[in-house]
Amino acid sequence: MTMLSGTNLPRVGGYNQAVVLDAIRTTGQVSRVELAALTGLTNQTVSNVVRKLLDAGLVAESGQAPSSGGKRRTLLTLRAEGACAVGVHLDPDAAVIVVVDLAGQVIGSRRLRLTDPGDPADVVDRVARTTGRLLDRSAVDRARLLGLGIAAPGPLDGTTGAVVSPPNFPGWGRVPLADMFAEATGLPVALDNDATAAAIGERWIGGADRAGSFLFLYLGTGVGAGIVLNNTVLHGDSGNAGEFGHMAVEPGDRVCHCGALDCLGPYVSPAAIIDDLFRLHGRVAADRIGLTGTPDAVHDDWKALRRAARVADADACDVVRRAARRIGEAARGAASLLDVSRVVLGGEALRGIEPIIREEVESAVNRTSVARTIRPVTVEQSVIGETVGAVGAASLVLHGNYAPGWRMLTDVTG
Amino acid sequence: MTMLSGTNLPRVGGYNQAVVLDAIRTTGQVSRVELAALTGLTNQTVSNVVRKLLDAGLVAESGQAPSSGGKRRTLLTLRAEGACAVGVHLDPDAAVIVVVDLAGQVIGSRRLRLTDPGDPADVVDRVARTTGRLLDRSAVDRARLLGLGIAAPGPLDGTTGAVVSPPNFPGWGRVPLADMFAEATGLPVALDNDATAAAIGERWIGGADRAGSFLFLYLGTGVGAGIVLNNTVLHGDSGNAGEFGHMAVEPGDRVCHCGALDCLGPYVSPAAIIDDLFRLHGRVAADRIGLTGTPDAVHDDWKALRRAARVADADACDVVRRAARRIGEAARGAASLLDVSRVVLGGEALRGIEPIIREEVESAVNRTSVARTIRPVTVEQSVIGETVGAVGAASLVLHGNYAPGWRMLTDVTG
Numbered sequence: 001m002t003m004l005s006g007t008n009l010p011r012v013g014g015y016n017q018a019v020v021l022d023a024i025r026t027t028g029q030v031s032r033v034e035l036a037a038l039t040g041l042t043n044q045t046v047s048n049v050v051r052k053l054l055d056a057g058l059v060a061e062s063g064q065a066p067s068s069g070g071k072r073r074t075l076l077t078l079r080a081e082g083a084c085a086v087g088v089h090l091d092p093d094a095a096v097i098v099v100v101d102l103a104g105q106v107i108g109s110r111r112l113r114l115t116d117p118g119d120p121a122d123v124v125d126r127v128a129r130t131t132g133r134l135l136d137r138s139a140v141d142r143a144r145l146l147g148l149g150i151a152a153p154g155p156l157d158g159t160t161g162a163v164v165s166p167p168n169f170p171g172w173g174r175v176p177l178a179d180m181f182a183e184a185t186g187l188p189v190a191l192d193n194d195a196t197a198a199a200i201g202e203r204w205i206g207g208a209d210r211a212g213s214f215l216f217l218y219l220g221t222g223v224g225a226g227i228v229l230n231n232t233v234l235h236g237d238s239g240n241a242g243e244f245g246h247m248a249v250e251p252g253d254r255v256c257h258c259g260a261l262d263c264l265g266p267y268v269s270p271a272a273i274i275d276d277l278f279r280l281h282g283r284v285a286a287d288r289i290g291l292t293g294t295p296d297a298v299h300d301d302w303k304a305l306r307r308a309a310r311v312a313d314a315d316a317c318d319v320v321r322r323a324a325r326r327i328g329e330a331a332r333g334a335a336s337l338l339d340v341s342r343v344v345l346g347g348e349a350l351r352g353i354e355p356i357i358r359e360e361v362e363s364a365v366n367r368t369s370v371a372r373t374i375r376p377v378t379v380e381q382s383v384i385g386e387t388v389g390a391v392g393a394a395s396l397v398l399h400g401n402y403a404p405g406w407r408m409l410t411d412v413t414g
Numbered sequence: 415m416t417m418l419s420g421t422n423l424p425r426v427g428g429y430n431q432a433v434v435l436d437a438i439r440t441t442g443q444v445s446r447v448e449l450a451a452l453t454g455l456t457n458q459t460v461s462n463v464v465r466k467l468l469d470a471g472l473v474a475e476s477g478q479a480p481s482s483g484g485k486r487r488t489l490l491t492l493r494a495e496g497a498c499a500v501g502v503h504l505d506p507d508a509a510v511i512v513v514v515d516l517a518g519q520v521i522g523s524r525r526l527r528l529t530d531p532g533d534p535a536d537v538v539d540r541v542a543r544t545t546g547r548l549l550d551r552s553a554v555d556r557a558r559l560l561g562l563g564i565a566a567p568g569p570l571d572g573t574t575g576a577v578v579s580p581p582n583f584p585g586w587g588r589v590p591l592a593d594m595f596a597e598a599t600g601l602p603v604a605l606d607n608d609a610t611a612a613a614i615g616e617r618w619i620g621g622a623d624r625a626g627s628f629l630f631l632y633l634g635t636g637v638g639a640g641i642v643l644n645n646t647v648l649h650g651d652s653g654n655a656g657e658f659g660h661m662a663v664e665p666g667d668r669v670c671h672c673g674a675l676d677c678l679g680p681y682v683s684p685a686a687i688i689d690d691l692f693r694l695h696g697r698v699a700a701d702r703i704g705l706t707g708t709p710d711a712v713h714d715d716w717k718a719l720r721r722a723a724r725v726a727d728a729d730a731c732d733v734v735r736r737a738a739r740r741i742g743e744a745a746r747g748a749a750s751l752l753d754v755s756r757v758v759l760g761g762e763a764l765r766g767i768e769p770i771i772r773e774e775v776e777s778a779v780n781r782t783s784v785a786r787t788i789r790p791v792t793v794e795q796s797v798i799g800e801t802v803g804a805v806g807a808a809s810l811v812l813h814g815n816y817a818p819g820w821r822m823l824t825d826v827t828g
Contacts, residue, residue, distance in 0.1 A: 155784045164787050213651055225751065229648060236753020237627055238789040246782050247747035248662050250676060258781040262664060262743060329676060333661035333744070334751055337639065339650020367672040368660050370569045373578050375652040 016041060020049045021402055024059055024076050025103075026207040031065055031073035050076060057144075058082040058102065058402075078103055083401070084140055086131055086148040086187070087201075087394025089194060089387075091348075092117050092168045092221055093299055095127050098387060099138050100394035102402075104205035106387065108138030118171040120180070128184035147188035149396030151197035151389045152177055154224070158239020161191045167257055168221045190396040192235075194218060194389050195242050198346055198382070199226020200233050201392030204399045206383045213340045216382075217244065217331065219347035219357070220389065223268050227338065233399075247330035264330045268323040270302035270349055271295075276322060277305060281315040289316055306352040317356065324357045328364030335365040341375045346382030347389070354381060430455060434463045435816055438473055438490050439517075440621040445479055445487035464490060471558075472496040472516065472816075492517055497815070498554055500545055500562040500601070501615075501808025503608060503801075505762075506531050506582045506635055507713055509541050512801060513552050514808035516816075518619035520801065522552030532585040534594070542598035561602035563810030565611035565803045566591055568638070572653020575605045581671055582635045604810040606649075608632060608803050609656050612760055612796070613640020614647050615806030618813045620797045627754045630796075631658065631745065633761035633771070634803070637682050641752065647813075661744035678744045682737040684716035684763055685709075690736060691719060695729040703730055720766040731770065738771045742778030749779040755789045760796030761803070768795060 016039075023038050024030055030038070036046045053059040062077040080103035089096045092114070099108040112130050116122050131148070153166035161178025163169075178191040192200070195218035202210045216226035225244035227234040234241040245265025246258060254272060256263035266272055278286050278293055286293060290304040308316035331343060343365060345357060362379040371377050382388045430453075437452050438444055444452070450460045467473040476491040494517035503510045506528070513522040526544050530536050545562070567580035575592025577583075592605040606614070609632035616624045630640035639658035641648040648655040659679025660672060668686060670677035680686055692700050692707055700707060704718040722730035745757060757779060759771060776793040785791050796802045 155788055157788055165783065167783075227751070229643070234643060234752070237755045238753055238784060240784045240788065241751070241753035243750040243753065243782070243784060246750040248664075248743040250662075251664055257783060260743075260746070260781060264747075329662040329674075330747070332674075333678075333747060336657040336660040337641070337655070337748055337751070338648070339652055339655035339657065341651040367674060368657070369579065369581075369671060370652060370654045370657060374569055374571055374654065 016045060017049050017052060018402055020046060021053055021058060021078075024053075025078050026211070029062060029075045029077050031075055033073060035076075056082070080105060081141075081144065083144050083146050083398070085146045085394040085397035086135070086185075087151070087197075087390045087392065087396070088127055088131070088148065088181075089151040089197075089389030089393050090123070090127075090153065091194075091389070092153075095123070095130075096387060096390040097127065097131055097134055098390040098394055099134060099140060100391055100398065102398065104391070104395070104398075106391060107140070108134050109387065109390070110134050117169055120169075120172055120175045120177070124177070124180045124184050128181065131185060145187070146401050147190060147397040148181060148185055149190045149192075149197065149393035150177060150181060151194040151393035151396075152191060153222070154193035154240050154243065156191065156193055156239045158235065161189070163191075188397070190400050192393075192396055193224065193240065193242065194220060194392075195224030195244070196226040196233060196235070197392035197396055198384075198388040199228050199242070199344075199392070200399050201384055201388055201395040202226075202344055202346070202382060203228050203231070203233065204395040204403065205391065209383060210344070212342070213338070214342040214344050215331070215334055215338060215340050216242075216344045216346060217327065217361070218389070219268075219345070219349040221269065221349070223265055223327070225334065229338065229340075244330060244334070247333060249326040249329050264326055267326050270305075271298050273319050273323050274298065274301045274305055276319040277315060280319060285315040289313060302349065309356065310352040320353050320356050321360065324353075324360035325364075327357060328360040331361045332364040332367060335377055336368055336370065339370070339375075341377055343377060343379045344382055345379065346384065348386055351386060430459060431463050431466060432816055434460060435467055435472060435492075438467075439492050440625070443476060443489045443491050445489055447487060449490075470496070494519060495555075495558070497558050497560050497812070499560045499808040499811035500549070500599075501565070501611075501804045501806065501810070502541055502545070502562065502595075503565040503611075503803030503807050504537070504541075504567065505608075505803070506567075509537070509544075510801060510804040511541065511545055511548055512804040512808055513548060513554060514805055514812065516812065518805070518809070518812075520805060521554070522548050523801065523804070524548050531583055534583075534586055534589045534591070538591070538594045538598050542595065545599060559601070560815050561604060561811040562595060562599055563604045563606070563611065563807035564591060564595060565608040565807035565810075566605060567636070568607035568654050568657065570605065570607055570653045572649065575603070577605075602811070604814050606807075606810055607638065607654065607656065608634060608806070609638030609658070610640040610647060610649070611806035611810055612798075612802040613642050613656070613758075613806070614813050615798055615802055615809040616640075616758055616760070616796060617642050617645070617647065618809040618817065619805065623797060624758070626756070627752070628756040628758050629745070629748055629752060629754050630656075630758045630760060631741065631775070632803070633682075633759070633763040635683065635763070636679055637741070639748065643752065643754075658744065658748070661747060663740040663743050678740055681740050684719075685712050687733050687737050688712065688715045688719055690733040691729060694733060699729040703727060716763065723770065724766040734767050734770050735774065738767075738774035739778075741771060742774040745775045746778040746781060749791055750782055750784065753784070753789075755791055757791060757793045758796055759793065760798065762800055765800065 036043045060079045065073040080101045083102045087098045095112045097110045155164045162176045178189045182189045199216035213229045218224045225242040247264045248262045249264045251262035254266035289308040291301045309320045365377040384391050450457045474493045479487040494515045497516045501512045509526045511524045569578045576590045592603045596603040613630035627643045632638045639656040661678045662676045663678045665676035668680035703722040705715045723734045779791040
């Protein structure tokens with residue numbers, strides 16, 4: 001039987017420490033008195049907690065607030081170099097590896113072409129070696145390195161840290177990625193699917209701009225979502241929350257791997273949109289835009305198509321807008337279901353076509369009567385940008401160590 | 415800025431009390447030692463908490479466990495009569511009013527036909543008077559009456575306790591329903607939309623069978639969802655989480671009030687399914703089934719259509735199945751997005767056609783690769799049954815007072 005567990009004092013201590021650190025991080029600079037007001041903790045508790053954070057090197061005193069009559073107040077800021085984490089975003093054609101500090105700044109990054117993505121052992125080995133070189137080059141204090149986060153394509157088996165036959169990695173069966181990376185690097189490892197990792201990155205880096213709830217839509221090789229509700233990421237029963245590709249849309253002739261003709265996923269991948277261009281506008285348009293149409297040229301073709309859409313090529317815009325409309329249909333349902341007032345767009349595949357996607361999503365999610373009369377939905381771009389997958393992966397570690405959350409107070413016992 | 419607040423001892427006390435009460439409620443009968451094991455609290459804390467619950471009359475000692483060698487253990491059970499709440503489910507044609515005890519048993523109920531649902535003041539007045547008579551007749555100890563819960567059609571303005579132009583109550587603008595009921599009854603009032611109230615009822619009454627996460631699909635005059643994630647109901651940014659009618663499905667010619675042709679809602683209401691029967695199978699089939707097709711006979715026509723479907727009338731089954739398939743499409747997306755392994759079906763409109771809806775939803779949600787390889791999705795009937803809306807409304811009060819939750823430990827400060 002699943003049962004909520006009670007809580008106790010050591011847990012409360014850890015939780016309050018995370019709450020105070022989060023308040024310092026999101027405010028930028030803040031006094032102890034302000035922290036007490038912000039967190040609802042007593043001045044005494046705040047002082048004790050701050051002392052521990054100073055001792056741990058996670059925050060620093062950074063001068064004094066201007067006097068407002070009484071005693072001048074010492075200000076506290078985050079110590080960015082107090083901790084850092086590695087983030088790895090695995091995509092079929094490349095792995096992006098970053099080192100991120102406690103403030104969310106990227107202090108080193110590498111992009112690694114994956115020549116043989118069909119062999120997980122080789123992928124892990126190459127990424128681990130590149131990570132080692134990147135850490136050396138970035139002069140990271142290993143004592144401050146908290147671990148390595150992986151943003152992987154789903155589906156995941158959340159309980160074992162394995163990915164299970166991800167559709168875009170042909171030949172991968174059940175691959176225990178978390179264990180493999182732990183062994184190859186000797187670091188503590190956190191694993192999540194790419195869209196959820198990206199959403200955690202947005203929450204962690206975005207501070208006050210990403211507080212509360214939002215739906216993060218990630219456009220990469222596939223489409224995925226990350227769901228943040230009341231400052232907490234939704235993982236789901238199996239660690240696969242945010243699967244967005246099976247949302248129903250107007251059916252056509254593209255078959256999803258689940259067998260349905262009305263799943264969003266197959267209509268909005270870069271490969272599908274390139275195919276649409278050929279089917280709807282013909283070879284002449286494709287030549288003008290510079291598409292080859294061969295299966296192994298998807299990356300370059302997609303770049304060319306986005307470039308054409310950015311300079312308002314009518315045919316390129318048309319196929320991008322068709323996909324955007326379907327994303328909008330799915331987003332309308334998801335935003336209504338979750339009742340979020342913010343949708344965030346991110347992912348590499350979005351570059352250059354973000355205005356079109358944004359316009360269609362914004363119009364769709366603001367149609368419903370709740371949106372019109374009670375809470376409009378804003379659609380925003382990722383605060384992190386293109387590397388949101390990798391920075392999100394690093395945030396899995398930072399967030400897992402320092403974000404205040406329910407799990408710090410309670411555990412679920414089996 | 416939204417900021418998580420810290421926590422403190424009085425809050426921990428209240429939270430632990432709710433955790434212990436919940437454990438007693440869901441286990442049925444349990445000893446203090448077992449409670450400590452289940453909740454992770456010390457024996458001493460459990461003893462103190464149990465003492466308070468005994469003093470408050472919420473639990474009782476109920477004999478002793480069979481000896482297993484050592485000292486025999488006193489068993490604790492819930493004291494059903496220790497508290498109760500009124501639940502009101504408002505639907506366009508009727509209000510269902512129930513009194514529910516702490517164990518979730520209905521100790522009194524009334525169904526009130528709403529002859530003039532266009533006038534909110536009249537509706538509130540009639541429901542309040544009927545509630546008073548029902549409480550008298552049920553011989554409820556007023557000192558143990560916690561309050562009145564309302565399951566209302568959305569949309570809601572969650573911050574003010576108002577409903578805002580619900581589509582099935584023509585003429586209602588912004589109606590401050592919570593305030594109106596509080597004034598008319600003198601009771602503390604809780605308000606939520608019908609599907610969310612029903613989901614809270616399932617969680618509260620269902621105990622261990624409804625622990626964890628589930629998606630509740632409510633079929634009434636319209637279609638709605640209630641979302642329970644990790645034992646906590648999702649309210650959403652505006653109190654309207656679970657809006658299911660704007661999920662995209664295969665478009666047809668039915669226009670949603672949001673203007674779209676591909677919203678689920680307009681295709682699966684009883685009125686729409688009756689209309690489908692006429693359009694697809696003609697007057698002869700309608701006569702055989704006993705449908706009049708007049709707008710004010712929807713309630714009776716729907717009853718006749720469900721009856722025909724239950725005895726396998728091919729035309730009745732056909733139109734019900736078409737609607738069920740669309741519900742399945744939408745449920746597939748929602749279950750994937752939320753990553754829930756359980757979908758629960760409930761609501762008055764479901765009576766008799768539940769097997770068809772269930773079959774289509776079950777097949778749709780189990781199609782995805784996550785469902786096939788990682789976590790299958792079970793589709794179950796409401797444990798409460800037809801009165802799930804009204805019992806859910808009462809549960810708003812019981813759950814709000816006694817369910818352990820995040821809000822007991824922290825508040826969000828503005």
